[in-house]
Amino acid sequence: MCERSLILVNLKVSNFLTQESATLFLYFSIAKIRKKYDMQGFFTKKSYLCKKNSNMKAITIDQQYVEKFVPQVDLNALQPALQQAQQDLIHKTGKGNDFLGWVTLPDEIDDVFLADIEATAKRLREKAKLFVVIGIGGSYLGARAVIETLQNQFAALDSERKDPFVIYAGHQLSEDYMHELLAILDKTDYAMTVISKSGTTTEPAVAFRILKNHIEKKYGKEKAKSRIVAITDKERGALKTLATKEGYKTYIVPDDVGGRYSVLTPVGLLPIAVAGFDIRRLVKGAQDMKAIVTTETTISENPAMHYAALRNALYQQGKKVEIMVNYDPRLYYFTEWWKQLYGESEGKEGKGIFTAGVNNTSDLHSMGQYIQEGERILFETVLSVENNREIIEIPSDFENLDGMNFLAGKRLGYVNSMAQLGTILAHIDGGVASIKISVPEISAYTIGQLIYFYEFACGLSGYLLGVNPFDQPGVEAYKRNMFKLLGK
Numbered sequence: 001m002c003e004r005s006l007i008l009v010n011l012k013v014s015n016f017l018t019q020e021s022a023t024l025f026l027y028f029s030i031a032k033i034r035k036k037y038d039m040q041g042f043f044t045k046k047s048y049l050c051k052k053n054s055n056m057k058a059i060t061i062d063q064q065y066v067e068k069f070v071p072q073v074d075l076n077a078l079q080p081a082l083q084q085a086q087q088d089l090i091h092k093t094g095k096g097n098d099f100l101g102w103v104t105l106p107d108e109i110d111d112v113f114l115a116d117i118e119a120t121a122k123r124l125r126e127k128a129k130l131f132v133v134i135g136i137g138g139s140y141l142g143a144r145a146v147i148e149t150l151q152n153q154f155a156a157l158d159s160e161r162k163d164p165f166v167i168y169a170g171h172q173l174s175e176d177y178m179h180e181l182l183a184i185l186d187k188t189d190y191a192m193t194v195i196s197k198s199g200t201t202t203e204p205a206v207a208f209r210i211l212k213n214h215i216e217k218k219y220g221k222e223k224a225k226s227r228i229v230a231i232t233d234k235e236r237g238a239l240k241t242l243a244t245k246e247g248y249k250t251y252i253v254p255d256d257v258g259g260r261y262s263v264l265t266p267v268g269l270l271p272i273a274v275a276g277f278d279i280r281r282l283v284k285g286a287q288d289m290k291a292i293v294t295t296e297t298t299i300s301e302n303p304a305m306h307y308a309a310l311r312n313a314l315y316q317q318g319k320k321v322e323i324m325v326n327y328d329p330r331l332y333y334f335t336e337w338w339k340q341l342y343g344e345s346e347g348k349e350g351k352g353i354f355t356a357g358v359n360n361t362s363d364l365h366s367m368g369q370y371i372q373e374g375e376r377i378l379f380e381t382v383l384s385v386e387n388n389r390e391i392i393e394i395p396s397d398f399e400n401l402d403g404m405n406f407l408a409g410k411r412l413g414y415v416n417s418m419a420q421l422g423t424i425l426a427h428i429d430g431g432v433a434s435i436k437i438s439v440p441e442i443s444a445y446t447i448g449q450l451i452y453f454y455e456f457a458c459g460l461s462g463y464l465l466g467v468n469p470f471d472q473p474g475v476e477a478y479k480r481n482m483f484k485l486l487g488k
């Protein structure tokens with residue numbers, strides 16, 4: 001057993017390995033896999049550090065569970081195209097180059113802008129117990145992904161909570177959902193933001209019409225205005241006209257930033273700040289990741305290139321479905337954001353990887369069967385969190401009627417990490433490649449890193465595929481039919 005390998009893997013799970021037995025178990029598991037695959041370089045694990053900022057806690061891409069499926073030579077073959085794609089993103093020379101504002105966005109966010117968002121958030125936080133975010137697709141998923149990843153998962157039930165609770169509307173057309181929302185807003189102080197870049201999207205426009213009516217009845221037209229913020233295009237669209245006429249506080253979605261790349265604009269930053277999270281750390285994480293992925297030019301030094309290369313190499317082998325896997329329910333909406341980012345960016349011209357998500361260990365008892373033994377058209381990307389915030393030890397039980405005493409004294413997080421490792425190993429046996437992306441912990445800073453990492457890798461992937469990753473012409477098809485049916 002290579003010592004280096006053991007150290008690397010030990011580092012990865014060090015927070016859980018409080019017992020010698022755990023270390024031994026891991027040692028033998030890994031020795032077994034290594035023997036089974038007898039592979040050179042099987043333990044390739046790459047931590048990407050920001051050279052300009054050695055304090056940056058890095059994301060790590062672990063290639064050991066995918067090497068059996070993607071030989072290094074296949075990755076190397078993709079490097080020239082990836083370097084071209086990187087240059088096209090930076091110099092705006094590729095498809096959809098009028099929507100590349102997100103590439104430089106993190107570095108353009110200045111203190112004045114952040115202070116303004118924070119001041120608006122503070123004003124709304126003082127007025128409201130609930131904050132309604134009205135938007136759909138890229139105009140809501142980024143904010144929800146960050147908020148639900150960072151917030152206490154039982155915040156809604158905590159009557160002593162200080163921060164407003166963020167809720168959502170305009171992301172579907174359910175009548176009962178709207179009825180139940182209005183019922184809760186009847187008896188709770190609230191404020192809201194309506195977000196639509198085009199300003200013409202039906203779902204948020206209809207929701208805003210209903211909620212505007214409600215908030216004006218509840219507080220009076222004048223007072224209601226101070227509870228509404230509009231986030232839209234700088235001059236086009238019905239929402240802009242309405243916001244100007246009513247005199248709402250308004251933020252602009254930059255022309256050259258599309259919805260699904262807009263989380264670091266007011267679209268994401270305002271709701272995140274209202275929820276009480278540190279938008280400066282979020283932006284800093286994105287800036288630090290940008291410094292890596294826009295400057296490093298090789299797969300071995302650039303995590304976005306590495307990820308894009310792995311998933312495209314697998315796609316070329318006929319693996320048409322990528323499943324993002326998490327082992328922490330906090331990541332449910334982050335997975336939803338990722339699904340939209342990649343699905344809407346790549347799925348066009350009869351091409352593209354279909355993006356799906358599973359939430360483990362829950363889904364090991366549902367979709368786990370398909371992943372293990374169904375059609376061999378998929379691979380997985382595990383988004384792994386190395387350190388939990390809290391420690392829970394499993395208690396011993398004198399009678400041991402449930403037979404669980406073998407876990408007594410172990411951390412719940414350790415059991416979860418062994419479920420993760422066991423599942424990845426089973427998937428390799430089942431022919432499912434696993435790309436493991438780890439973050440040291442969940443924080444505004446690491447989420448900021450992940451956002452930029454996934455965005456940049458998505459741009460690279462789209463260019464490798466030969467599509468425009470920044471448009472969404474297919475979204476119009478349902479609208480045409482719906483409008484016809486509704487008599488527009």
Ligand code: PA5
Nearest residue numbers: 137138139196197198201259260
């Ligand atoms: O990523 C995208 O561009 C889409 O998901 C849009 O964000 C979504 O369709 C909502 O559009 P709009 O912000 O114009 O209402």
